[in-house]
Amino acid sequence: MRFLDQPIEFAVLPGALPAACGEVDAAQLAAFCEALPEAGGRFVSLWGTDERDRGRGFDLHVAFTTREGLACLRLALPAENPTYPDLSGRFPAAARLQRALFDMLGMRAEGADERGWLRHANWPADFFPLRRDADAALRFDAASEPYPFVRVEGEGVHEIPVGPIHAGTIEPGHFRFSIVGEKVLRLEERFGYKHKGIARRFRSLPLAEGHRLAGRVSGDSTVAFAWAYCQAAESACGCEPPEQALWLRALLLERERIANHLGDIGAIANDAAFSFGLAQFMRLKEDWLRANQAAFGHRYLMDCVVPGGLARDLAPGAAEAIARQCDAIEREVRVLKGIYDEHAGLQDRFLTAGRLVPRLAAALGVGGLAGRASAQSWDLRVDIASPPYDKLGVNMTTHRNGDVAARVTVRFEEVFESLRLIREILARMPGGTALARLPEAAEGAFGAGWIEGWRGPVLVALEAGAAGAIRSCHCHDPSWENWPAIEHCIMGNIVPDFPLINKSFNLSYAGPDL
């Protein structure tokens, strides 16, 4: 298999995802990065592994995509002083990943930002938790040290520090606003507060049970992460899940998408002081979650997707109940969309707020629904369309304006499309079983899973260890590449519009903090 006509030998991975792996040297990596944007490809993620127990050094893994599939490049680095070329100049989304990679493994991008990202002085600077010789039993005292935020100077400029604990029921993170009057001149984000050592934790779990941890990387995307993990595990184990399981997984994924959109469409209106919207949509979301409980035994569908298929079949009579509810919810959402569209005060807040223009979205590599609201027409359900999406024909929604109004419009349209998909899935559900046996993976087997969650594409890349263990597991949340977009699109807006703009993206803190 070849990508972009580059002289790299790729080995195709087994499984549902069209993906391939190849070894490169630094020059080949540079040439690939050079050719990628011209060919319309994108940077996906980067991570590292410690291979010194195999008599080598460290491996840098970089995942890219063209519309054909996922290309994982591996660059071997020496055990002493493992440095690699900085990729953030060409792919801004790599910047924070590179900082996190140094904190985890001590692998340094040459000449890049050296500030810590996940390490906040709470463990020593020479402790790299993902190194094989890092003692998992070690505990350290909490400490705090100043963080060098970029300062904005000038007459009347001052700073507003926000967080890590925010004013509402929200995840923790820090925002440093530099403002003049009400206007935001600059925003700098600092995250990592929720880092709880998930990558290291994976290594103490059996491969057949890692889906539970993957499903808790970001609780609102549990189906997307669990499916991506299972796709990766099934690829590594050479397991083909039954067709019915794939259709049921798609049913769950679309239900997760709708649940989040319903909650967010309400909450976005609430941040524009239209609490009617929140009350109405939270009621619909509650009805939706109760139907999840009745049909699958969990309000958020946690632990339903398991390696080999699905943990349980649809409850008896659930298909009819779900189809009926889809009709009822669609009627309600159409009425509410009419009210939103006609509400002058609401539209006044939505239109032009937090505008992310298409060119900037492309340069930053913004993906998922936020990307689609800024004319970035990427959706794995369409581009890759692994089963059952190849048979469903998803209609992608895009918008050019990139403001809060565009993101709300895309969310509404995605609710209607997912309701259509759910009815279609139920009508065409194949018979048979929903769970296949998972054979043990060969040591060193690599697998990748890539699923379009409600927020955007979720990647899981793992390598099997000996005797059914996990050697390494990298989870990538689309919030990595989308958070920097908020730093840009808030500029020139007023401080009180920040919650509204932020909520229109509703990015994850837990997902990238890991």
Next chain:
Amino acid sequence: MYQLLKQIVRNGIRTEPPPQPDAALRNVAQRLEDAMLRELGRALVIRHVDAGSCNGCELEIHALGNAYYNLEALGIKFAASPRHADMLLVTGPVAKNMEIAVKRAWEATPEPKLVVAVGDCGCTGGIFGESYASCGRVSNVIPVDVEVPGCPPTPFALMQGILTAIQPTGA
């Protein structure tokens, strides 16, 4: 405006009856006096603190405000600052990077105060456990009155935990 009012009237009142307190959720013996709890129980102010959760518990805390659970109808509301709160509702294992912030939020909450730990992670450290990056259960970091297990606990279970914390034992 007509559509909006019609929607409100058509939906009517959806609020369901609240749960009864459950003494089994207590982590420690009652720390506050009954007289104090009777005062708090009539107008409780909560500050939510996410100490490192997966965000699942936050979804259910949000749901407490929906028309079905309608927590505010019981005289319970959320505040933006721990300085305005009677109770901290803490989710997640306490991430090492949140340890100092959680302790500061607890110190900033005026006495008398209550702490409710939320979710399997808040109660035991959950699937994340203890590590270089995780302090584990909430009570490893600050004193906890009531623990509400679940992954995530349902809004009904959350209400029960909150009501248990403010239930006078002599009542």
